[in-house]
Amino acid sequence: MIKFYTPDGHLEAKTMELLKKAGFDIKISERNYKPTIDDKDIMLKRLRPQDFPFLLALGKGDIGICGYDILTEFKTTYKDLADNVVELMDLKLGGTQLVAAISEEVIPNVKTIDDFAKYAKERSKNKDDVVIVSEYPAIASEYLSRHNIKAIVRRPAGKTEAWLIPPDNEGDMIIETTETGTTLKANRCIIIDTLLESTAHIVANRDSLNSEKKERIMEIIDLIKGAIRAENQVNVYMNVLEPKNLENVMSIIKKYSSNPTISRLDNGGYDIFIIIDTKDLKYILPKLKKAGASEIAVSDVRMLL
Numbered sequence: 001m002i003k004f005y006t007p008d009g010h011l012e013a014k015t016m017e018l019l020k021k022a023g024f025d026i027k028i029s030e031r032n033y034k035p036t037i038d039d040k041d042i043m044l045k046r047l048r049p050q051d052f053p054f055l056l057a058l059g060k061g062d063i064g065i066c067g068y069d070i071l072t073e074f075k076t077t078y079k080d081l082a083d084n085v086v087e088l089m090d091l092k093l094g095g096t097q098l099v100a101a102i103s104e105e106v107i108p109n110v111k112t113i114d115d116f117a118k119y120a121k122e123r124s125k126n127k128d129d130v131v132i133v134s135e136y137p138a139i140a141s142e143y144l145s146r147h148n149i150k151a152i153v154r155r156p157a158g159k160t161e162a163w164l165i166p167p168d169n170e171g172d173m174i175i176e177t178t179e180t181g182t183t184l185k186a187n188r189c190i191i192i193d194t195l196l197e198s199t200a201h202i203v204a205n206r207d208s209l210n211s212e213k214k215e216r217i218m219e220i221i222d223l224i225k226g227a228i229r230a231e232n233q234v235n236v237y238m239n240v241l242e243p244k245n246l247e248n249v250m251s252i253i254k255k256y257s258s259n260p261t262i263s264r265l266d267n268g269g270y271d272i273f274i275i276i277d278t279k280d281l282k283y284i285l286p287k288l289k290k291a292g293a294s295e296i297a298v299s300d301v302r303m304l305l
Contacts, residue, residue, distance in 0.1 A: 245292025
């Protein structure tokens with residue numbers, strides 16, 4: 001049995017959609033922490049992704065999906081456990097940035113992290129505490145150390161950006177994830193540095209990959225890779241009933257597909273099948289029709305292995 005941690009929160013819908021494209025039928029409800037899946041070899045457990053690397057490192061599960069920022073925070077915090085967790089693939093989902101941001105009203109002259117370092121140094125001279133607020137305290141602490149910034153790092157219980165709201169701000173800087181920066185801008189915060197880029201990754205327990213579970217885990221990974229490869233791809237089927245038109249049709253196809261499938265039709269002519277990028281349809285279809293292709297049909301690609 002493969003224990004597979006799936007995330008709730010902003011990654012959940014995208015994860016469920018990806019698993020569905022990979023061929024799995026999953027049923028989930030808001031209060032259900034163990035979604036059902038139509039595979040007897042897989043057990044799903046739904047938790048916050050912030051816990052996945054830690055749980056996998058302890059051998060509580062086999063694979064899980066979490067952000068690269070979460071994985072980095074775990075490896076920075078638990079250096080003795082870090083080697084127990086293996087990155088299997090980048091899903092390219094849920095792209096975010098981990099950024100350093102300040103209130104432009106509270107410290108308007110700070111535009112870069114070097115500016116903030118000077119600001120923090122002046123505060124320290126006056127015996128004033130500098131407070132950094134972050135849900136990634138280990139990453140934040142290492143980052144501040146690299147920039148020679150002395151500060152108290154606090155992990156908030158609520159919204160991080162609320163600590164910067166003037167005029168009675170509680171924090172001097174936040175280190176937080178953002179997708180578009182809209183929330184930061186709405187609260188008149190500006191980004192002064194980007195610490196890292198993050199997307200969702202599949203991670204695994206190292207011992208699971210060294211056990212009899214490895215084959216099944218890699219089969220799951222292959223299915224997910226196939227679903228990702230199929231995104232933005234379409235099948236195109238066509239007939240070329242006049243053999244004299246085949247050369248012209250093929251000259252067009254080879255600009256978009258290097259491996260067409262060609263079969264002879266019983267009554268003469270040819271049946272051709274290709275897989276191309278969706279964005280190329282508007283260019284290739286008119287050309288194919290003009291070159292003599294007929295009965296052109298297009299369908300979505302669900303999986304590409």
